[in-house]
Amino acid sequence: MTQTTLAAAAAERAQHVRQRADRPSQRRCAEQLGARATVRAALSGVQVRDSGDGGTLEFRGHASVYEQGYEMWDYFGPYTEIVSEGAGADSLARAKLDVPLVLGHDQLRRLARTTTGTLLLAEDANGLFVHAPALDPADHDVSYIAPKLRSGLIDEMSFAFRIESGQWSPDYTEYRINRYDIHRGDVAIVGYGANPYTGAALRQPAAAPATRARALLELGIAGA
Template sequence: MTTPALAAAAAERAQTIRQRADRPSQRRCAEHASARATVRAALSGVQVREASDTGTLEFVGRASVYEQAYEMWDMFGPYTEIVTEGAGSDSLARADLDVPLVLGHDQLRRLARTTTGTLFLTESADGLDVRAPALDPADYDVAYIAPKLRSGLVDEMSFAFRIEAGQWSPDYTEYRINRYDIHRGDVAIVGYGANPYTGASVRQPAAAPPNSRARALLEIALAR
């Protein structure tokens, strides 16, 4: 549904933007100017489970959902954004892909990383899937987030990236991201998301070592 704010922003955008392929200016995930430009989403089945043979924790989730509209903001006001299925395929195919799994987009709170072989990113028809198969439960940040994922207090993810190609709809109310670059961006566990379709959670096999549950105390920093 087109709201008055969406229509007013689109009218200004149509008068200012020279080409429909131009990227959003001052793109952000909320109205206030200091908001980050990350895409976030919830309820995509993110889980953490204990590996019975190693005592480590496995994290699986979805950092973005494709072909699902969510609200974003630019210098003119609100608009709808959609990530096209397969938009990250070129970036994910890089041999030197460097992406960490972090808490709240904080680059110093890293849980896993593609360059160390501890994080794997793949695309499905539904979105950007995340798997970290061997998180160390003794790591402070891992211990901080696991109980919150298990209890459902935290169940969303987000990803930070750079838009490489996209296009505005003819009425300038919607922007579609056709190609993005996630190299040196991140995938993050967050408190709330702009895209209401991603998610995060924790699961644990019955044979998990008794001490690993006690050590798994982990909490998420809220996305800025």
């Protein structure tokens, strides 16, 4: 984005946004109207380790990275968006949190789910960490995505969420998400997203899957 475009959008936004706590209107990850509001997180450092015994696969990744600015668009034009550290704490602490790990935000292509104990989500020093300790390699979607993760053909994530609170900077060039709700959203393995800082890893563990939740942050989709 050019500084001229950013400044022009901010000036227009300042004239029409009623208060700085208002959420972005028509939030999306590209200039085109109708583009999804996804936030990219690169799945850097993908690791796969085959034990040779046909066991399960372990997946680790960041669905979003905190305190890293990335470009988004609203009704007025481009702006920088940042997810605050700890923004998901309240949502992740929710009883019976329901979030699946999916391919491309397709709810019918689920690999794991918090309600079944096959998906663990937590916040770490980087952002929202995604840990699926025991993916079934016999699952069609797991067998489809595993070689692409190993080869680096797919190396990004995203997550679907709802913005609960946030605030525009005084000059309206930046929007900071202070709290989001991920319940009944998703964390997704994607081709491209909006936040380029996240990462993930897939491996076949030699020992029993870890039960301790960790976190990685990638791409975010926020509802209106």
